[in-house]
Amino acid sequence: MPLALLALAVSAFGIGTTEFVMMGLLPNVADDLGTSVPTAGYLVSAYALGVVFGAPLLTALGARIPRKRMLILLMAVFTVGNLASALAPNFGLLVAGRVLAGLPHGAFFGVGSVVAARLVGEGRQARAVSMMFLGLTVANIVGVPAATLLGQHLGWRATFLVVAAIGLVAMAALARLIPELPPEQGGGLGKELRALGGRQVLLGLLTTVFGFAGVFAVYSYLSAMAVEVTGFSETSVTFVLALFGTGMTLGVLAAGPLTDRAPRPTLYGALAGLAAVLVVFDFTVHVKWAAPVTVVLLGAAGSLTSTPLQMLIMNKAKAAPTLAAASNHSAFNLANAGGAWLGGVAIAAGWGWTSPTLVGAALAVVGLAIAVLAGSLDRGEGSRVVAGAHLEHVPQHQDAQTAGHTRAH
Incomplete structure (x- = not known):
């Protein structure tokens, strides 16, 4: 399998970590920002809302952007969203940061799946896509527990700073390992x-x-x-x-x-x-x-x-x-x-x-x-x-x- 799939898996690891880690940090966030745990639960929904609307919107806007550049731009939005979450001074801005972090989620996996399939020959394309998804599952085993533990000991903001750092590493890996690929032939929003x-x-x-x-x-x-x-x-x-x-x-x-x-x-x-x-x-x-x-x-x-x-x-x-x-x-x-x-x-x-x-x-x-x-x-x-x-x-x-x-x- 091409080494470029590693860059996609690292990106998926960061996305999977930030998606699910909030569930374990709700009590910490609620205590720090002076709200209830049920209200803090809206932070989980905020991320999901970003995914639902961001997937078709960002994919449509980037239909004619070369695939490598599109992946890097999406991870940049993800990184900024997590950094904004880490620095949010109040609950409202934290909700906004979570929505921003969720916006590129679906678009990244959409573009990433197509790129992964184009990197290998026919008969191996599903395996290539599954290698990217592997980053999501490893996030549930390693990333989420480790990030939750970090947030409980150093504060929830430290968790999102680390995830933002993972985003930077993923951007560097994408820039180094992903080949230059044009948008799909004949593509376009219509x-x-x-x-x-x-x-x-x-x-x-x-x-x-x-x-x-x-x-x-x-x-x-x-x-x-x-x-x-x-x-x-x-x-x-x-x-x-x-x-x-x-x-x-x-x-x-x-x-x-x-x-x-x-x-x-x-x-x-x-x-x-x-x-x-x-x-x-x-x-x-x-x-x-x-x-x-x-x-x-x-x-x-x-x-x-x-x-x-x-x-x-x-x-x-x-x-x-x-x-x-x-x-x-x-x-x-x-x-x-x-x-x-x-x-x-x-x-x-x-x-x-x-x-x-x-x-x-x-x-x-x-x-x-x-x-x-x-x-x-x-x-x-x-x-x-x-x-x-x-x-x-x-x-x-x-x-x-x-x-x-x-x-x-």
Whole structure:
């Protein structure tokens, strides 16, 4: 795999760290800025809001910017957003900093996915995209716990200063390792919008919303379940969350080669497995030795869906895949908000702490049904999906320095 993928993974690590670290720092921020923890929770929503609106907006604005420059600009916005968060004198400006930090999230992964696929030959493109996503999962194992610990001991502002420093390192890596790549041939905002409106692309985005909502319906309340139902101490919650991140990493590592071989079957199997694991978790959450094992499986099944979804959406967008790929991350964040809300509704209705597991299973089944419908319509149209088939690439044998003078063919 090209060394340039390392630059994308480092960037993804920084993005994943700042996205999830706020959940562990809410008490610290609330105490420091004189607000309540529920009110501080709006900082999580502020980041998600930035992702949802920033993904299509920034991708559209940068449709004609060379891909390397676009990636560096997006990481610059990310770095400024985290620096603004670290220096925010009050809660309102901290919310603004979180929105700013979230704006480039979806656009970066949209552009980054297309770049990763263009860096390798056909048959390896899903693996290249999964290598970038690996930075997100490692952030959940290493970045988020370390950044949370740092914030608890040195103050939450120190966390965002460190994440801003990671952003600078990522910008340097992108500048050094990513080759010069022009925008996709024939691209442009009009073509990107038409591609985004395609039936298969929309069905893919709906699959993301419902399928991943099943994951977040449970993940949002995983800490509470571990304490209230399984019987773990509050100090053990970080260990449980790290197990989820470990599962995510395993899922991403498996997703790349599986998607390169058979994207739709991989997606079907991942969503079916996710629904099954969520049903099983309704029982194993009561057992101290079985609950952690199921948490790993939950993380693996959830992340196994991400790469085939991204590749299928990119392929169905054909020659204008960037906006569709970026919008998929808006869909991920809608799934985050919707799944958490539905899981909370079930708990508030008095159905118990474990009720989000069955809510999540139902959402995963809906996602599977949409994916199967899309596959059926695709076969009916006489199409055959091959991961990355319509994406240009830079020959794999070139190193980053040589590829810097190469144009995608």
